[in-house]
Amino acid sequence: MDAGGIGRRIAYWRVRRGHTQEQLGRLVGMSQRGVQDIERGERQNDPRVSLVEKFAAALQVRVEDLLSNNPLTSAAQCLDSTEISAIRAALLSPDVLLPGLVVDTFRPDVDRLRRNVAYGWTAFQYARFASLGRVLPPLISEAAATSATAEPGARQAAFSLQSLAYQLVVAVAVKYGDPVLAAMAADRAMTTADRSDDPVAMAGAARHLVDAMTHQDRAAIGVQLAGAMAERLEVDLVERGPQGVTMLGMLHLKGAVGAATLGSSTMVTDLLDAAGESAERLGGDDNVLWTAFGPTNCAFHSVACLVALGEGSKAVAVARSIAPHRWQALPRERRALFLVDLSRARMQSGQPAQALETLLDAEREAPEEVRCRPRTHQLVRDLRMLVAGSDEGRLRALATRCGLPA
Numbered sequence: 102m103d104a105g106g107i108g109r110r111i112a113y114w115r116v117r118r119g120h121t122q123e124q125l126g127r128l129v130g131m132s133q134r135g136v137q138d139i140e141r142g143e144r145q146n147d148p149r150v151s152l153v154e155k156f157a158a159a160l161q162v163r164v165e166d167l168l169s170n171n172p173l174t175s176a177a178q179c180l181d182s183t184e185i186s187a188i189r190a191a192l193l194s195p196d197v198l199l200p201g202l203v204v205d206t207f208r209p210d211v212d213r214l215r216r217n218v219a220y221g222w223t224a225f226q227y228a229r230f231a232s233l234g235r236v237l238p239p240l241i242s243e244a245a246a247t248s249a250t251a252e253p254g255a256r257q258a259a260f261s262l263q264s265l266a267y268q269l270v271v272a273v274a275v276k277y278g279d280p281v282l283a284a285m286a287a288d289r290a291m292t293t294a295d296r297s298d299d300p301v302a303m304a305g306a307a308r309h310l311v312d313a314m315t316h317q318d319r320a321a322i323g324v325q326l327a328g329a330m331a332e333r334l335e336v337d338l339v340e341r342g343p344q345g346v347t348m349l350g351m352l353h354l355k356g357a358v359g360a361a362t363l364g365s366s367t368m369v370t371d372l373l374d375a376a377g378e379s380a381e382r383l384g385g386d387d388n389v390l391w392t393a394f395g396p397t398n399c400a401f402h403s404v405a406c407l408v409a410l411g412e413g414s415k416a417v418a419v420a421r422s423i424a425p426h427r428w429q430a431l432p433r434e435r436r437a438l439f440l441v442d443l444s445r446a447r448m449q450s451g452q453p454a455q456a457l458e459t460l461l462d463a464e465r466e467a468p469e470e471v472r473c474r475p476r477t478h479q480l481v482r483d484l485r486m487l488v489a490g491s492d493e494g495r496l497r498a499l500a501t502r503c504g505l506p507a
Contacts (some may be wrong), residue, residue, distance in 0.1 A: 105142030107153060108251055112140040114160040118183070120233060129157035178502075179473035180277060184234025190269060190290065191238035200249035211259050216245055218265050222391040223274060226432035226466030228309055240266050248293065260297035264290045264306050265390075266331045269425040271309040278475035284429050285314040300337040304330060304348035305390065311355040320359040324368070331375075335502035339382075347389040350379030352392075354402045361409035369406045371411050373399065386430065393435045397427045401439045403446030413449025420446065441477055446482070453487035459494055460484070464499065472503045481505060 115136075122140070123133040128396055136437075139156075148165075157164045163347050184416040191197060209239035221236050242261040251259040274283035287310040294306035307330040314323030328409050331352045338345030357372035376399050386395030400423050401495075407416035420443045428436060440463035447456035460480065464471040471477050488496045 107167055108140040108142040111136075111156050111160070114162055114166070115140075117231075118160055118237060120160075125156075145430065152399035168364070178229050178231065179504075180234045180273070180467060183350045184231075185274075185277060185279060185323060187234065188237045188241070188273070188367065189285075191241040192270070192282075192285060194242065196242055197245040198453060200245040207246045207250055209247045209252075209255070209259070211255045211262070214247045214259065214262050217243060218262050218269070221266070221269050225269060226388075226391055226434050228275060228391070228434040228437060228469050229472060230469045233269070237266075237270060237273070241270070248296075248329045249268045257299060259298045260293045260462065261299045261302040264294040264297060265362065268305060271313055275312055276470075276474055278316075280313065280317040280427060284317055284323035287313040300334045301341055301344045301348050301390070303332050304338055304345070304352055308348065308351045309354045311352070311359055315359040315362055320362045324356050324359040324385060327352050327359065327372075329368065330404050331356075343383060343387065343389050346379050347387070347392055347394045350383075350394050350399070351375045351392050354399065355377065357402060357406050364410065366410055373403055373406065376402070386427065388432065391432075393431045397423060397431060399436065401428070401431075401435065401442070404446060405442045408445045408449065411449060411470070413446040416446035417443070417450055417452075429507055433467045434470060437463045441470065442468060445480060448484060448487065453484060453489075454492055457484055457488055457492050457499075461495070461499065464502075467503075471499075478503055478505060 109263050111125075115122070120128070121133075122136040126133050126136045129136070153167055154164055157167055160167075162181075168487040195202065213282075217236075217240055220241055221233060224230075224236060232375075244259075248256065248259040248263045267286045270286035271283045271290060274286060288305070290306035291303075291310055293500045294302035311323040311327045314320060315328070331349060334350060338349045339471060353376035357369050357376065360368040360372060377396070380394065380396045380399050383395060386393070386397045388394075392398070400419060404416045405417050407413070407419065421438075428439060431439075440459055444456045444459040444463065447453075447459055451462070458473065460477075481496070481503055482505070484496060485500070501507050
């Protein structure tokens with residue numbers, strides 16, 4: 102066995118799990134110096150399998166994740182179940198549920214919280230989803246403590262930021278196919294947004310709740326919620342300028358996606374038109390509050406809705422109308438998601454080879470968007486029923502990178 106490679110992988114997973122060398126040593130019955138030597142590959146030339154198994158158990162990874170030297174098939178590519186569980190545990194921890202009881206020594210810093218929320222959302226838009234396993238649990242705790250202890254003049258801003266932190270949890274949970282976690286975080290986002298008295302925060306939380314409902318097979322309720330919140334908040338949102346107009350548009354876009362899953366093409370058209378009006382009011386594409394909202398994102402959502410309606414050929418036509426320089430200017434996560442939707446559209450329209458090529462383009466844009474999402478895994482499985490000839494090998498390799506049977 103490659104002692105140096107195993108040591109590097111142990112060090113990687115130790116840092117990712119948030120352990121010090123001393124803490125990991127206690128978990129495996131070894132001194133800090135012993136762990137240090139293992140990580141450097143100096144402990145022994147041929148580490149015993151039993152020792153590797155101990156480290157794997159302590160780090161909550163598979164033995165093969167410590168033995169494999171292939172980064173493309175490593176679990177390091179994706180947020181894993183241990184990290185999802187840690188996010189869920191943070192949401193349910195006493196210091197988050199009852200922050201007033203445990204923040205006696207906490208010194209609130211709203212500006213620091215704002216920076217940390219921005220860091221988390223930026224990582225998401227760069228499709229660095231695995232890094233959010235480390236970022237989100239402490240961010241959830243920090244946001245709860247800050248909103249509980251901030252001075253009265255800063256408390257509304259703190260609640261808005263806390264809502265944004267919960268919204269980030271929703272976005273991650275939707276990516277990884279955990280509708281229960283998404284719904285729980287969306288409910289928290291709505292509650293804290295309401296306490297902020299900020300219509301922008303309320304609309305932002307509502308659009309994530311609509312998304313969570315759609316992915317929980319409750320799209321009909323989500324569409325009703327999107328419409329009700331847009332009607333209730335429209336005047337206040339428009340008065341708030343670009344941030345408000347952006348959130349109004351995003352509410353309509355999320356409503357359109359929900360309507361598409363219900364098969365209501367008329368409602369989809371109406372909601373996309375309403376979102377387009379907000380985009381025109383802004384005058385171009387922007388990334389206000391990490392939304393990437395604007396005319397191009399509206400076109401992206403049109404493609405997604407047409408795919409959900411089974412109109413692959415129409416979706417391909419819309420995609421062709423989007424100027425490459427416009428969609429390439431959007432954040433990496435949004436570009437990759439668009440390409441995944443376009444791949445589905447091409448599969449629906451009887452172009453499996455082009456669908457595979459587009460999916461590989463999406464993987465090049467953002468590997469985690471393709472390799473880690475259950476929804477994209479299903480697309481890979483579907484394509485395996487259709488792709489033939491020389492493309493079969495490339496599809497098998499992609500399946501391997503996704504952790505699917507070759």
